Amino acid sequence: MLIACLHTAESNIAIYEDAAKQLGLPAGSLHHHVRADLLFAAERAGGLTPDIEAETAAVLQRLAQDADAIVLNCSTLGPAALLAGKSAVPIVRADGVLAENAVKAGGKVTVLCTTETTVAPTTQLFKEAAKTTGAEIEIRLIDRAWVLFRAGEQEVYLARIAEAAEAAYREGAKTVVFAQASMTGAAALLGDEYARPMSGPTAALQAAMTAISAS
Incomplete structure (x- = not known):
């Protein structure tokens, strides 16, 4: 089994490798492809443009030639999964799976973002998913968090996110x-009194x- 992951930040490789280990995947099951330039371009343009979307879709199609499944791991670029169309292997949009899982229990769902370019596609995705369960969706952009990430201030970045998550729970998020x-x-x-986001x-x-097993 080989799963190709398209990232826009090198640091996400370790996060995905840790997730793979927790799931019991053998070493070498993931192939990582990083295209930070695509996210930088979207940030400069103020969001996902047709050209950036088309380039992302082309990358996904190329990755599909040598993998059993593809994971698109960038919420800003997420809509490109649809543009990529049918390929020889499944293309999984990470934020799409997340949205489907998050709305299952209904209630108030607070979605935290750290980069402005992901707000629009994330809002559309989660609100569409919520139509089936009646979940109440709130999208929050954590102020200046992305500046910390870009500056390499990882500890402060994560601490800011944890504070925002605790605040969301205190304000009624299920x-x-x-x-x-x-x-x-x-x-x-997060403190022990809070559920894990x-x-x-x-x-x-x-x-x-699952998609590989079903194909």
Whole structure:
């Protein structure tokens, strides 16, 4: 089994490898492809443009030639999974799987984001998923968190996210979601009185494994 993961940050490789280990996947099951330039381009443009979407879809199609499944691990680029169309192998949109799982229990779902370019696609995705369960969706952008990430201030970045998650729970969220894989480590910083927020890597890999088994 070989799952190709398209990332836009090198640091997400370790997060996905940790998730793979937790799921019992053998070493070498993941192939990582990093295209940080695609996210940088979207940030400069203020969001996902048709050209960036088309380039992302082309990358997904190329990765599909040598893998059993593809995971698109960038919420900003997420819509490109649809543009990629049918391929020889399943293409899993990590934030799509996350949205489906997050709304299952209904209630108030607070989705935390750290980069502005992911707000629009994340809002559309989660609100669409919520139509089937009646969940109430709230999208929150954590102020200046992405500046910390880009500056390499990882500990402060994760601490800021943990604070936002605790605040969301205090304000009535039934489920708190981390929209981006880079946020995953913040879950360990929450107080014991709070539930662990949902994050995409493990769910995305599980979905890819299921898709491979079904194909």
